Structure formats: structure tokens, C-alpha cells
Amino acid sequence: MPSPVGHALGGLIVGLAVGDREPGAVRPWALALPVIAAVAPDIDFLWGRHNMETHSLGAALLAGLAVLAWTRGRGPGLALAVALAWSSHVLFDWLGSDTTPPLGVMALWPLSSDFYFANAFLFDAISRRTYRPDFWSHNLWAVAKEVVMLAPVAGAAWALRRRPSSDR
Ligand SMILES: [Zn+2]
Numbered sequence: 394m395p396s397p398v399g400h401a402l403g404g405l406i407v408g409l410a411v412g413d414r415e416p417g418a419v420r421p422w423a424l425a426l427p428v429i430a431a432v433a434p435d436i437d438f439l440w441g442r443h444n445m446e447t448h449s450l451g452a453a454l455l456a457g458l459a460v461l462a463w464t465r466g467r468g469p470g471l472a473l474a475v476a477l478a479w480s481s482h483v484l485f486d487w488l489g490s491d492t493t494p495p496l497g498v499m500a501l502w503p504l505s506s507d508f509y510f511a512n513a514f515l516f517d518a519i520s521r522r523t524y525r526p527d528f529w530s531h532n533l534w535a536v537a538k539e540v541v542m543l544a545p546v547a548g549a550a551w552a553l554r555r556r557p558s559s560d561r
Contacts (some may be wrong), residue, residue: 394444394489395516396532397432399539400460402547403481404431409550412474423471427478430456435481448486449502453479489516515542 395403408427412420417479433456434447448453457476460468497510500526508518517535 394486394491394518395539396519396536399516399537399543400435400482400485401428402539402543403485404428404478405547406543406550407431407478408474409547409554410435411477412470423457423474426460426471429472430475430478431482434479437493443493444486444491444497444508445494445499445506446502448483448498449500450480450483451504452500453477453483456560463488486515487511489517490514492518 404427405424408424413421421494424510434452435443437443437445453476456479457472460471462477464471483498483500487500487509491497491510495508496509497508499506500509501507517531519535520531522528525531
């Protein structure tokens, strides 16, 4: 499962691709909220139910609806970006490695409490075992791989976003 760096890059990509936009301008909130939404599901570490309800498309839908309510219906693009950014977290964790059972994420909550795991190992599992001698080297290598995979996509999304709308 990716680090917060990988998840934040996923949220940035979503924000650049589908967030609220004005021609030629990138509004800070339109990027900050998807980034926060993409990292937010791991808040479940606080109450010890990691990879469960917050790691689901149901929670992503609720996050999008919360933004829609907060903007009183005037921010459908931002609400969509937040829901998709939250979903990117579920997708990345599904595609990543996991070393702590139950493996995978409760992706279809509240319809199902089953755990889903792609066996794709696209992202390395971030170790929380601070006592291990390879804690830092393993995690730094995992984060570096996330950046190498996702930063070019974010850069491309940024470049496309910065083009004048008449070029599209
Ligand atoms: Zn997670």
C-alpha cells in the first residue's frame, strides 16, 4: 500500500484532471481538497480499523456528497474530484502490496464487508515496523518508486491543464 506521498500524487492527478476550473487558472482549493481526500482514508489508523470502511467506494461517495452539500450544489466538479481522489486511494491500496492481514481493502462497503486485493503489487507496502533495520531504506525506496511512477503523470496533467482552452 502506497505512502501518503503516493496517495497525495494520486489526488493531485485527479484534481488536475477533473477538478473545478477557470480557463487558464488552477485554483488552490481545487487541488488541495482532492489531495486531502486522497490521503484521508488512512485516518482509520486512529481507531484501529485500517483498510475497512474508509477504504471503500461508499466512503468516497459520502466524501463527494459532503463537498456537494458544503458548496450548496455549486461545486459539482469539485465534489466529483474529491470522490474520485478518495477512490484513487482505494484503487492504489487494492493494487499495492499488503503485509498485514486481512489483505486488501473493504472496497465495496457498505454493500459488502469483503476485502479485495488485486495481487498486482504495483506499489510496495510501507513498513510501520520501526524496529526493523531496513525500515528507512525500505520505505525510502518504496516512496521513490511511487514518485517515479506518478510524478510524470502529474506533470503531464499539469502541462495539459496549463494549455489555453482554445488549444483543446
Ligand atoms: Zn490506505
